[in-house]
Amino acid sequence: MSERIHITTAIFYSNGTPHVGSAYEALAADVFARCQRRRRGRENVSFLSGTDEHGDKIRRAAMAEGLAPKAYTDKMSVLFRDAFKGLNVDLDYWVRTTDAVHEKFVQRMLVETQAKGNIEFKEYEGLYCVGCERFYTEKELQQPGNLCPTHNAPVELIKESNYFLKIDQFREQVIEKIKRDEILIRPERYKNEALNMLGEPLSDLCISRPKARMDWGIELPFDDQYVTYVWYDAFWAYVSEPASRLGLDVFMREWWPTTEHFIGKDILKTHAVYWPAILLAAGLPLFRSLNVHGWLNFGGSRMSKSSGNVRDPVSYEKAFGPDVLRYFVMREVVYGLDGDFSEERLTERYNADLANDLGNVVSRVLAMAQRYFNGKVSESPEIPDLSLFLTKKIAWSDLLELTERVNDDVTKELDFKRALEKIWAGLDVANKYIVETAPFSLAKDPAKLPQVAQILANLLEAIRVVADALEPFMPVTAGKIFDLLNVVDDATKRAPYGEGLKPGHQVNAPVPLFPRREKLAAS
RNA sequence: GGCGGCGUAGCUCAGUUGGUUAGAGCAUGCGGCUCAUAUCCGCAGUGUCGUAGGUUCGACUCCUACCGCCGCCA
Structure with missing residues (x-):
């Protein structure tokens, strides 16, 4: 036990x-x-x-x-x-x-x-x-x-x-x-x-x-x-x-x-x-x-009733969507130190991290899967040989055992910020991988479709692993991503990289997770 | 008054036991791609690492004093 x-x-x-x-x-x-x-x-x-x-x-x-x-x-x-x-x-x-x-x-x-x-x-x-x-x-x-x-x-x-x-x-x-x-x-x-x-x-x-x-x-x-x-x-x-x-x-x-x-x-x-x-x-x-x-300040000064800057947390969650306030405070504040909360900063994080990184990468991968293979996974995910690419910053290892590493940061170090940075490093790797392999170019040549299938299988699996690691922070979003990936059972959700999505699996068409927002569009 | 923390790029911060050209993200500029939520990728930066000394072959990293901000205790 x-x-x-x-x-x-x-x-x-x-x-x-x-x-x-x-x-x-x-x-x-x-x-x-x-x-x-x-x-x-x-x-x-x-x-x-x-x-x-x-x-x-x-x-x-x-x-x-x-x-x-x-x-x-x-x-x-x-x-x-x-x-x-x-x-x-x-x-x-x-x-x-x-x-x-x-x-x-x-x-x-x-x-x-x-x-x-x-x-x-x-x-x-x-x-x-x-x-x-x-x-x-x-x-x-x-x-x-x-x-x-x-x-x-x-x-x-x-x-x-x-x-x-x-x-x-x-x-x-x-x-x-x-x-x-x-x-x-x-x-x-x-x-x-x-x-x-x-x-x-x-x-x-x-x-x-x-x-x-x-x-x-x-x-x-x-x-x-x-x-x-x-x-x-x-x-x-x-x-x-x-x-x-x-x-x-x-x-x-x-x-x-x-x-x-x-x-x-x-x-x-x-x-x-x-x-x-x-x-x-x-x-x-x-x-x-x-x-x-520590304290969570608002716009640089202490949040208190007397200064009239008390904010209702749920209103932000409603205005920005579920999980957004959760993401913001965990990503922005170093546990133990004072942090600062502001609508400007929240909007910046929302656009830069949630819309441009997380939402967009899910969207682009699912769109390609849909366009080239009608959403069908036709290869087993592999760990790509990145030495094939000239760019040196790519490390697929950022995606391996991601959940365990994120979990350690939280449970052993209370380092919520670093944990999220690791997940976002995984998103970076996925984006760089897409640019380097350019599956959208390969797809123009029918002979290269098997290659494209392999690349997409790797990427879909990468997204699945990201959703798994993200779940404690953003449970609703993780659920949405699993829905898009059409993953329903816990065994598949939590599988190590490479053991989740199988050939023949069918994924859904993309839906924007975090539509971009204009600055200061809160409330 | 005592104890402790902090002061690093425009902004928010990383910098492990002192060791090669001090890093990341955001913001800025230029270039590339077009699958994607005008998104993504690459390149470019700028820094007297609070100030002044000291130890050392060598200090952002150790020691001393000072300045500024903050916390706890009294």
Whole structure:
């Protein structure tokens, strides 16, 4: 049996609508998940996402719309789920922190953690920022006036009793795990940052709120005057549903230790410091890795609601066609670094890569197959002897084992960009091969038709392999290409080069996959 | 203030343990082909590799200082 793997996006805080940045994270995780499914089989991969629906900010957002919190999050959660669905993010679990299954699970973890003596009840006086929903030390605040560094607003002095998680006891252990890559943080730059964050002793982590002040959370099983919410609550969304469905023991043994979290760099600290501590405090094993990505900016500046440049990802997918946003963010952004999104750039990529390269090469090959042989493949594909041509840049090897090499880039290096570059190198080879062999010239001489048949068999097979390698990135497009090639069974789709299309196979006439667009023709 | 990252062709970036004329894509110019979505192929470039020193037979690649941008921590 292949090793199982659990993959998650962050659990999205549902006080706003999904934007291109949240879509980016879901898309990266989705491509990763699809590559893993090809390796291990669908039944050995679990891909989870969901919405974080508790806390003061949600309650306030709901009130602002005149809705009960639950009614509000019902609406928001669907927006996220449908946005991801619209981008063909293929999830196995969609978790909501207000689901009964989840709430019950969090309560169970609280009981476990308390039984282990890792929760303490104590009075606390501190400076609290409502916007951040957290306490600050005076040193962290901007002076004068004790201003919250994030909201630039005064904090309140609050005195209350709360439940705290004693996490400093786990600090050394977490440091060791990160140093030894047992918690693998990549790209490596973020590993150093995480270790930095663990350099100082950790103060106890407050995990409750008195209902009197904030009741939109999960009631503590050992004190009905308190709720838990946001971080403590949301982390468990990675676990609650699958653990409830499969049984906690089974899930923890077979799935959890291989967990790959996809997160943004803004929540590195919570995931590298607090989350391991929360798990250890509950007596549970740790996840395998944190895959940290940067921001997706818009036209050079940070995408945020306040600057009014939030874009709805699905509108781009609709305007440009399926798979286009998927292609763009995976090709354009280096995983781990900030990237930039703009309609201009999207249009450029669309025309240069999708219309001119991918769409056109499929079109020209199928057109020749149709014109010269009525779409019939009459030779077995071979690896052409390229030494026959004078041009030296051609390497048919770019097309051999393409899927495996692309898969490695994604699963081992998180290098989505390089993976796509390899696929496009394959398209280059096909185009150069056409120019060098000029089948359209050979076809004028009936005696040379067998040669043409061989060239086209090679090219059609090359396109089939490209579609196969492209599938995790552009599932709809890959499907269209397979339809054009009239390939229906998985065995043929996934065959190594040379073992796919057979003589006698019939392919269809071309249909433009990506019609060229005028610049800035979006929306 | 402490730690770390980045600064390479007009634009976006690659450059593995220091070694021959520093690369790719896009954009630009010229030439070729006509099967194809006016697409494709070839050729041509331009770069004081942030600045100033240092180590070395030799540095984009190592060291030091400085400038600029950014992140994390305080």
